[in-house]
Amino acid sequence: MYNHVPEESYQRMKPLRIFPKAIFLLLFGTLLFFSAQCGDESSTPTLPTACQPQGVNAISVLDSALACIPTNAFADPSNALGPPDAASTGPGKNDFKGFVSLGINGMVTLYMGSCIQDLPGPDLRVFQSVSSEAVEVQVSQNQNGPFVSLGMKNCGDPGSTYSNSCDFDLAGSGLSNVRVIRVFDREVFTFPGVACDNAGSSPGADLDAVEVLHPSS
Numbered sequence: 001m002y003n004h005v006p007e008e009s010y011q012r013m014k015p016l017r018i019f020p021k022a023i024f025l026l027l028f029g030t031l032l033f034f035s036a037q038c039g040d041e042s043s044t045p046t047l048p049t050a051c052q053p054q055g056v057n058a059i060s061v062l063d064s065a066l067a068c069i070p071t072n073a074f075a076d077p078s079n080a081l082g083p084p085d086a087a088s089t090g091p092g093k094n095d096f097k098g099f100v101s102l103g104i105n106g107m108v109t110l111y112m113g114s115c116i117q118d119l120p121g122p123d124l125r126v127f128q129s130v131s132s133e134a135v136e137v138q139v140s141q142n143q144n145g146p147f148v149s150l151g152m153k154n155c156g157d158p159g160s161t162y163s164n165s166c167d168f169d170l171a172g173s174g175l176s177n178v179r180v181i182r183v184f185d186r187e188v189f190t191f192p193g194v195a196c197d198n199a200g201s202s203p204g205a206d207l208d209a210v211e212v213l214h215p216s217s
């Protein structure tokens with residue numbers, strides 16, 4: 001139904017009609033400003049090439065295929081970067097920080113801060129939080145493979161960090177100076193029959209960090 005608006009009232013409403021436009025332009029301008037400011041942060045970082053070292057931990061997530069989404073409450077792969085930093089933050093089953101739960105047979109591909117050399121003894125350490133869930137490590141000299149498996153281990157060796165760990169050796173892989181590693185959850189070998197539903201909110205292996213024990217100089 002059409003309602004007649006007296007001329008005097010219409011004049012009083014004019015500033016109110018302009019006001020939303022001004023707000024819109026202000027918000028749009030602010031959005032454009034912050035988009036430009038944040039542009040560099042969202043771009044892919046330039047990774048060191050060949051064996052130019054940049055620390056001994058993982059420095060970039062190249063790829064991931066996490067499983068048990070959406071019940072997986074720890075689905076940020078960037079928690080596998082840097083030195084081990086996982087911790088308990090409270091008594092609840094979700095009170096943790098610093099790791100990514102891979103989910104049943106889930107995986108993440110990481111670019112390491114150094115190439116890994118094969119020297120006597122283990123060359124690579126995986127930090128895995130909570131229990132001793134099994135992981136498999138595969139290595140490659142580039143992101144697209146081919147990947148060679150270094151085997152599978154229950155990842156529960158205690159150490160000085162909150163996370164447990166397990167060590168892998170390049171010996172026998174036929175590879176040296178590898179910089180790309182892929183970590184798979186293999187909890188199904190530790191606990192046959194485990195599935196997304198019964199692994200709770202942190203399903204599968206909980207990857208905190210990876211460390212190169214024998215970096216190439």
Ligand SMILES: [Ca+2]
Nearest residue numbers: 118119121170
């Ligand atoms: Ca070795």
Ligand SMILES: [Ca+2]
Nearest residue numbers: 079085098208
């Ligand atoms: Ca971490």
